[in-house]
Amino acid sequence: MRDDDDVIVLSGLTKLYEPTPKWMRVFSRSHLRTTVRALDGVDLVVRAGEICAVVGPNGAGKTTMFRIMVGLTSATTGTGSILGLDVEKDSEQIRQVVGWMPSEDRSLLMRATSFENLQLHGRLQGMNRKELAARIPHVLDIVNLEPQTHTVVAGLSAGMRARLRLARALLPGPRALILDEPTGPVDPIAAYGLLTLIMDLAKQERLAVMISSHRLEEIEALQSHALLLDGGKVRYSGDLQSLRHEWERPQLELETTDHQSALAVLAGLQAQGIEAEIGEASVRCRPAGQAEVGAIVMRLGPAAANVTHIREIPMPLRDLIAQVYARGGNDA
Numbered sequence: 001m002r003d004d005d006d007v008i009v010l011s012g013l014t015k016l017y018e019p020t021p022k023w024m025r026v027f028s029r030s031h032l033r034t035t036v037r038a039l040d041g042v043d044l045v046v047r048a049g050e051i052c053a054v055v056g057p058n059g060a061g062k063t064t065m066f067r068i069m070v071g072l073t074s075a076t077t078g079t080g081s082i083l084g085l086d087v088e089k090d091s092e093q094i095r096q097v098v099g100w101m102p103s104e105d106r107s108l109l110m111r112a113t114s115f116e117n118l119q120l121h122g123r124l125q126g127m128n129r130k131e132l133a134a135r136i137p138h139v140l141d142i143v144n145l146e147p148q149t150h151t152v153v154a155g156l157s158a159g160m161r162a163r164l165r166l167a168r169a170l171l172p173g174p175r176a177l178i179l180d181e182p183t184g185p186v187d188p189i190a191a192y193g194l195l196t197l198i199m200d201l202a203k204q205e206r207l208a209v210m211i212s213s214h215r216l217e218e219i220e221a222l223q224s225h226a227l228l229l230d231g232g233k234v235r236y237s238g239d240l241q242s243l244r245h246e247w248e249r250p251q252l253e254l255e256t257t258d259h260q261s262a263l264a265v266l267a268g269l270q271a272q273g274i275e276a277e278i279g280e281a282s283v284r285c286r287p288a289g290q291a292e293v294g295a296i297v298m299r300l301g302p303a304a305a306n307v308t309h310i311r312e313i314p315m316p317l318r319d320l321i322a323q324v325y326a327r328g329g330n331d332a
């Protein structure tokens, strides 16, 4: 039986994209020759007030899963429900309880204002003018976009556009939010603001939130449940922070003033037993374990004076997933 707090429930969700029939290949340049298993038996429960971050490399199945949940495509087998409503059979009602934020800005009308975009979307969703007149100022206020109510979208920054897309998802007063790469083109500071907003919403409104991102640091900031997908399969479902702590060894790039300084930094790192590679005016290394960046730089001695910039390059998500798989993650 469904727990009242279980808002999103996926069970054995599987999606196959079948090959394009031969006769149709004449008309389509991007036809499919073999069956693609985009999702393979995905189980998941997201409770009220919980955020589930969906992580995976390109083609892992994130968008397909989201599209099934909002009724834009159907599952081949398995079931999905939101608040007890079947994502396929009850797609009309689902639209009233789910806020969907697709990954691209293309869905916004660039020459229309924020208000007009929300109005059009609301009308398409079957909301009446009176309802919208009350609801639009409220959602614009939630996303701190009230001053831009009558600004055309083309004049908004990437961060503002992302907030407008979030406002659009909030329009029906949803119980669940599905956000496909909401921070895609947004700079890190604006992205952090957007994520904080999403976290506050989840908590205050007890929304069940599913969010996909390629940026692990964002996923970590969410302090959420994580679903790691790879080739349509669930490789890990749980707390991503502990997974990352255990497995990740980020790479450090130390930029220097010139090649001579880079050579001195290289020697300093090697003296600490850290393997490093030299570039023209930079050095890259991957310290073992949770080594403190500050301590490593201090131990460089006088060579540290010529380090102009330190960049932490996160371990590619693909590598992290590969390690989960190697450890025997889920059905591996």
Ligand SMILES: Nc1ncnc2c1ncn2[C@@H]1O[C@H](COP(=O)(O)OP(=O)(O)OP(=O)(O)O)[C@@H](O)[C@H]1O
Binding pocket: 017, 032, 036, 037, 038, 056, 057, 058, 059, 060, 061, 062, 063, 064, 065
């Ligand atoms: N309409 C479609 N027809 C055929 N194959 C598709 C279709 N949509 C997606 N696929 C395939 O299904 C698999 C999963 O794609 P999906 O877009 O769901 O992954 P994703 O994790 O969202 O990737 P990305 O991070 O690149 O957005 C991929 O192999 C993709 O090529």
